[in-house]
Amino acid sequence: MGPPTIARDRLDYDHAVTTSWKRMMLLNLVKLRYGDTPMFLDVASIINSYALEAQVNLGATWAASPGWDTGTLGGSGHYADKPTITYNPLLGERFTRSLMTPIPPGVVLSLIQSGWAADAVLQIMVSSINGVQNRFGGGARARAAEPEFQKIGATLRRIQSSGVVGMRVDKTKEHEWAVMTLHRKNVTPELREDIRTLRGLLGIREDAKDIRVVYGSAPQNDEELAMVTRSFLEILIDTAASIEVPDTHVGDGSVTRTAVFDTDAAVGYQPMIRIRSGRDKPDNAFVSIPYGDHWYWIENRDYRSKQVFTFLMIIFSLTDAGPAKGQPIVTIPAG
Numbered sequence: 417m418g419p420p421t422i423a424r425d426r427l428d429y430d431h432a433v434t435t436s437w438k439r440m441m442l443l444n445l446v447k448l449r450y451g452d453t454p455m456f457l458d459v460a461s462i463i464n465s466y467a468l469e470a471q472v473n474l475g476a477t478w479a480a481s482p483g484w485d486t487g488t489l490g491g492s493g494h495y496a497d498k499p500t501i502t503y504n505p506l507l508g509e510r511f512t513r514s515l516m517t518p519i520p521p522g523v524v525l526s527l528i529q530s531g532w533a534a535d536a537v538l539q540i541m542v543s544s545i546n547g548v549q550n551r552f553g554g555g556a557r558a559r560a561a562e563p564e565f566q567k568i569g570a571t572l573r574r575i576q577s578s579g580v581v582g583m584r585v586d587k588t589k590e591h592e593w594a595v596m597t598l599h600r601k602n603v604t605p606e607l608r609e610d611i612r613t614l615r616g617l618l619g620i621r622e623d624a625k626d627i628r629v630v631y632g633s634a635p636q637n638d639e640e641l642a643m644v645t646r647s648f649l650e651i652l653i654d655t656a657a658s659i660e661v662p663d664t665h666v667g668d669g670s671v672t673r674t675a676v677f678d679t680d681a682a683v684g685y686q687p688m689i690r691i692r693s694g695r696d697k698p699d700n701a702f703v704s705i706p707y708g709d710h711w712y713w714i715e716n717r718d719y720r721s722k723q724v725f726t727f728l729m730i731i732f733s734l735t736d737a738g739p740a741k742g743q744p745i746v747t748i749p750a751g
Contacts, residue, residue, distance in 0.1 A: 438703040448656040456506035464499040515649040522594035535569030543644040553657030560677035594629040658687035689721045
């Protein structure tokens with residue numbers, strides 16, 4: 417009781433919430449793969465209360481007649497652990513703002529600046545950059561990637577590792593936009609060639625110092641980087657499209673076959689997350705969920721998939737708009 421419960425409960429609840437969050441994310445990916453309806457349910461609050469009560473009774477009775485003296489001794493105790501958990505479903509306006517609004521290009525640039533691999537960030541979060549199209553695996557907009565998109569990501573990744581990519585945010589009273597800079601100091605000949613290649617692929621002129629980053633399908637001039645970024649729902653749909661599904665489910669029409677494009681081999685395409693399936697529950701999974709008559713999971717030994725899956729959860733946190741006013745709340749006493 418008291419302070420010692422913090423060390424125990426804080427870690428226990430952290431583990432429980434983290435595990436349930438991972439399972440919810442994987443479940444929604446599988447639902448989208450099968451054309452099912454996704455649902456996000458946030459744990460809004462956890463309030464736990466403890467009660468410990470003890471009572472001891474002692475009594476004695478003396479009678480006038482010999483041999484009739486009596487005594488009583490009794491005790492009682494009561495312990496209660498009453499957690500109350502509040503859930504917020506992601507519905508209505510909050511669903512639209514969190515899942516269907518494109519991620520601002522400045523967020524994409526910030527993630528690259530903070531150290532996330534540039535090629536992975538572009539592949540996950542960007543549909544096109546200066547008119548160069550990315551691959552999209554699901555839905556009516558399924559398409560192959562243009563070879564130049566993979567080259568842009570790989571070149572930017574090499575430039576990123578050298579530390580010459582910078583960014584800042586410029587503001588006016590009405591507008592705010594991100595600016596990407598490519599530093600020219602202490603640049604090796606190989607890096608200088610990569611910068612020249614990147615400018616050529618993006619159509620940015622050689623002497624452009626500050627590259628303005630905006631949302632759009634085409635730049636207005638040769639000093640601008642126009643990105644069509646994805647919403648979080650688009651990211652989920654594209655990720656779900658590569659889930660490995662049983663042939664029997666494809667055969668009975670429960671799900672479509674995984675899309676494969678002619679250019680996939682040429683550009684070296686690989687799914688960012690490998691989600692496997694099977695009839696039996698996996699023994700050593702990073703996260704696993706049952707859906708229908710099969711299990712779906714990410715291998716604990718698949719570090720790349722684990723890292724990208726964690727990245728998706730971070731993106732979801734960035735896009736979460738918070739509960740709207742009047743949002744329905746489900747509160748469950750769990751004790």
